[in-house]
Amino acid sequence: MNTTLMATMSVAFMIGLSACNQSQASEPEEASSSQISVDSLSLDNAWVKAADDGMTAVFGELKNNSDKDINLVAAKYDDADQVQLHETLEDNSGGMSMQEKKGGFTIPAGKSLSLKPGGDHIMVMGLAKPIKPGEEISLELVTADQQSFPVTAIAKDYSGAQENYAPGEADDEGDGADHKDMDHGDSSDH
Numbered sequence: 549m550n551t552t553l554m555a556t557m558s559v560a561f562m563i564g565l566s567a568c569n570q571s572q573a574s575e576p577e578e579a580s581s582s583q584i585s586v587d588s589l590s591l592d593n594a595w596v597k598a599a600d601d602g603m604t605a606v607f608g609e610l611k612n613n614s615d616k617d618i619n620l621v622a623a624k625y626d627d628a629d630q631v632q633l634h635e636t637l638e639d640n641s642g643g644m645s646m647q648e649k650k651g652g653f654t655i656p657a658g659k660s661l662s663l664k665p666g667g668d669h670i671m672v673m674g675l676a677k678p679i680k681p682g683e684e685i686s687l688e689l690v691t692a693d694q695q696s697f698p699v700t701a702i703a704k705d706y707s708g709a710q711e712n713y714a715p716g717e718a719d720d721e722g723d724g725a726d727h728k729d730m731d732h733g734d735s736s737d738h
Contacts, residue, residue: 588614589689594701596685600678606670606687606701607663612655619692621652629674636667679703
């Protein structure tokens with residue numbers, strides 16, 4: 549009886565696969581193109597500022613290799629309490645302030661977005677363990693349609709200009725670290 553059941557299940561499975569292949573072939577390409585492939589988004593020359601605790605940031609060249617705009621809305625790093633997409637803006641005092649980028653980063657089709665000290669970046673807060681120079685960390689980039697893209701970044705020593713949170717941003721952080729202690733400024737050593 550088990551052999552008959554297994555044979556019947558195998559035949560049903562094969563018929564199901566055949567039907568799937570036929571219906572997929574007749575589907576218009578537009579129906580399947582709403583999802584972007586894993587190769588569509590990359591973070592080239594990715595690096596992270598080495599840090600013992602508190603917070604750090606990830607930089608590199610976000611590259612959209614597809615023919616559709618990609619909206620990056622989040623990033624994840626397992627060894628941190630929180631990860632945010634940040635922008636850097638001039639504040640009222642003539643200095644620079646960082647704040648979470650509402651709506652994330654949109655990378656136009658076939659274009660790139662530079663994540664760099666003193667500009668847009670991925671902010672990693674509440675580190676659970678140190679990130680040492682030369683260490684490679686793994687992150688996930690998440691798009692508006694909830695697709696995940698794994699990326700890696702190499703840690704390096706870096707010091708740059710001091711920046712501050714925009715008013716109210718430090719209160720949202722949750723780990724008590726002061727963002728103005730995070731170095732993000734431009735420097736010739738990157």
